[in-house]
Amino acid sequence: MTVAISSVPEGEPDTAETTELASAAESCQPLAEGRDQDSVEWVACARLPTRFGEFNIVGFLDRTNGREHTVMVKGAVAGREDCPVRVHSECHTGDVWTSLRCDCREQLEKSLQYVQGREFGAVIYLRQEGRGIGLFNKLKAYNLQDLGLDTVEANTSLGFPSDAREYRAAADILRLLQIRSVALLTNNPDKIEGLRREGITVTRRIPMTVPDNAHNRRYLKTKRERLGHYQD
Numbered sequence: 001m002t003v004a005i006s007s008v009p010e011g012e013p014d015t016a017e018t019t020e021l022a023s024a025a026e027s028c029q030p031l032a033e034g035r036d037q038d039s040v041e042w043v044a045c046a047r048l049p050t051r052f053g054e055f056n057i058v059g060f061l062d063r064t065n066g067r068e069h070t071v072m073v074k075g076a077v078a079g080r081e082d083c084p085v086r087v088h089s090e091c092h093t094g095d096v097w098t099s100l101r102c103d104c105r106e107q108l109e110k111s112l113q114y115v116q117g118r119e120f121g122a123v124i125y126l127r128q129e130g131r132g133i134g135l136f137n138k139l140k141a142y143n144l145q146d147l148g149l150d151t152v153e154a155n156t157s158l159g160f161p162s163d164a165r166e167y168r169a170a171a172d173i174l175r176l177l178q179i180r181s182v183a184l185l186t187n188n189p190d191k192i193e194g195l196r197r198e199g200i201t202v203t204r205r206i207p208m209t210v211p212d213n214a215h216n217r218r219y220l221k222t223k224r225e226r227l228g229h230y231q232d
């Protein structure tokens with residue numbers, strides 16, 4: 001068996017690489033002083049190479065409920081106007097288990113790709129599962145949908161509003177990142193309104209088009225017809 005011998009000793013990155021890593025690490029400092037009234041606080045940041053390119057990942061602790069939100073940041077976002085931003089609500093079944101019942105994972109990947117292709121931008125991952133009703137309630141709602149209810153009827157029959165998502169954490173995260181106004185990647189008019197209600201300037205909407213499939217066709221139709229989502 002032949003063993004390839006590398007010219008650079010293993011485990012010793014060259015100087016250029018070390019300098020690059022150090023400057024990436026320095027770009028991980030908090031951008032703004034936290035205030036007592038903020039619902040979230042900046043806790044940690046690190047460089048994160050991904051299949052879609054390199055980002056800084058920033059961890060924010062939600063002081064109202066202990067949830068750990070993360071943001072994938074591309075480039076220098078502080079002080080930016082019209083900054084491309086996706087506010088993505090956690091979908092365990094879609095984002096982790098690749099569910100075809102919804103289009104969450106495709107939207108998440110598309111946003112990372114979009115932001116990576118720009119000079120700067122951010123994808124916020126909010127830990128509010130199942131449009132805010134929680135993971136296990138979402139599983140119950142899925143089962144009700146298989147018994148014939150649509151996504152809105154299933155949520156209301158479990159005693160929840162059709163959409164229980166909140167955007168205060170996202171708004172505070174945007175403020176702590178010092179993003180002055182956002183171009184929002186979304187098909188959901190309520191999300192734009194939700195952020196505006198929290199004091200965020202949304203300059204425009206960047207449409208998210210993802211193809212449907214046999215499993216999510218009805219769900220996407222309901223989102224358009226009953227929740228007023230745009231159909232781009």
Ligand SMILES: [Zn+2]
Binds near residue numbers: 093
């Ligand atoms: Zn989903």
